[in-house]
Amino acid sequence: MLVQNSLSEVLRAREELFTRTIWTDPTSQLQNRVKGSELSRYFLLTESERIGIEQTIRLLVSTTPYYLSLSDPTDPNCPIRRMIVPTAEEAVFSLEESSDPLDEERLSPVRGLTHMYPNRVLLFSNHSCSVYCRHCMRGRKVSSSGERMEKADLETAFDYIRNHHEVEDVVVSGGDPLNLADARLEWILHELNQIPHVRICRLGTRNPVTLPFRITDELCKIIERYNDDNLSIFCHTQFNHPKECTKEAKDAILRLLKVGVSVGNQAVLLKGINDDEEIMLTLHKKLLEMRVRAYYLYDPELIPGSRGFRTPLARGIEIVEYMRGKIGGMGIPHFVNDLPGGGGKITIGANWYLGYYPKTRQHAFRSAVTKKIHFSFEPVGSDKESYYPVLSEADWEKFQAE
CATH class of the missing domain: 3.20.20.70 (Aldolase class I)
Incomplete structure (x- = not known):
């Protein structure tokens, strides 16, 4: 069971951790890594975080003192804290989820x-x-x-x-x-x-x-x-x-x-x-x-x-x-x-390219800077016209009017 410390105790524990760590020594940083069972010493945990620490179905919890120092001990929405401390959502295995969604193990001819x-x-x-x-x-x-x-x-x-x-x-x-x-x-x-x-x-x-x-x-x-x-x-x-x-x-x-x-x-x-x-x-x-x-x-x-x-x-x-x-x-x-x-x-990109109008051999684009429609010509004799999505008459007229 995680025991919640007061804010003064949390701040004191952080200071003690940072002091005992030889700050620029990577070995000392790793030796002083904070584990899940210790997080309540360094954060004022929410109920969701307490559940996440105790019931996570994901990997172990661990952070270096350096990375911990970038986090906020009182704000559960601190972005660094969110990447360190589990929440209750880590205890839920949804139907669409998979431990190996990319099929890396199937595509592994030898170990590793x-x-x-x-x-x-x-x-x-x-x-x-x-x-x-x-x-x-x-x-x-x-x-x-x-x-x-x-x-x-x-x-x-x-x-x-x-x-x-x-x-x-x-x-x-x-x-x-x-x-x-x-x-x-x-x-x-x-x-x-x-x-x-x-x-x-x-x-x-x-x-x-x-x-x-x-x-x-x-x-x-x-x-x-x-x-x-x-x-x-x-x-x-x-x-x-x-x-x-x-x-x-x-x-x-x-x-x-x-x-x-x-x-x-x-x-x-x-x-x-x-x-x-x-x-x-x-x-x-x-x-x-x-x-x-x-x-x-x-x-x-x-x-x-x-x-x-x-x-x-x-x-x-x-x-x-x-x-x-x-x-x-x-x-x-x-x-x-x-x-x-x-x-x-x-x-997956923004849709700057709007389509092609064969009658005038023109492509329509929306500018990322001006947000206006701009046009460019396909070369005469091109054999690639079937490649492009064709603009309807209504869309062509609408773009002309913009």
């Missing part, structure tokens, strides 16, 4: 490796993260000791990649690969670097957000060593809210950039956290200031206990539409749905 796209694979390197985000789409594996990837499992995965010459691109994910010891991560990068047909390696990590001190000079030297003519290494991270864009996070990003690693952001659209046009615009402006390019904005997955995070599909379209014209293109993410059943990612 998913081969969904012809020339790309995803390597599940480990089961551990610095923070177990409540919206994690891989909760069936993350934080479960039964999903630990031993060296023999990774060697089998490397053999599979070596024997499949069509594989050019390996996404190293988890868990968080940067939670691995330096020696294990170096071994993984060395193995990939030695496979001639593997040209791209993408590290999927949230540590720049949740544990920026893990991006050490030693780690960056390892990455730089294998980021060469044989292998191009990229980093995909996940900032979801402007509050995460701290000086510590920027310093971590700059260390990666200095060793030639391009950093892209894959945000997740989360109800009550960032499903707001101005919040998302501010986030991506801050990311550009940190030299992080927008990559994806994910529609939330249909994972168990996730109803509290899911938004209508239209929200993502509306947000991306709102951002167009207010920030440079490199700051606007692709809104994507990773299709259930292993269908892969598709982009």
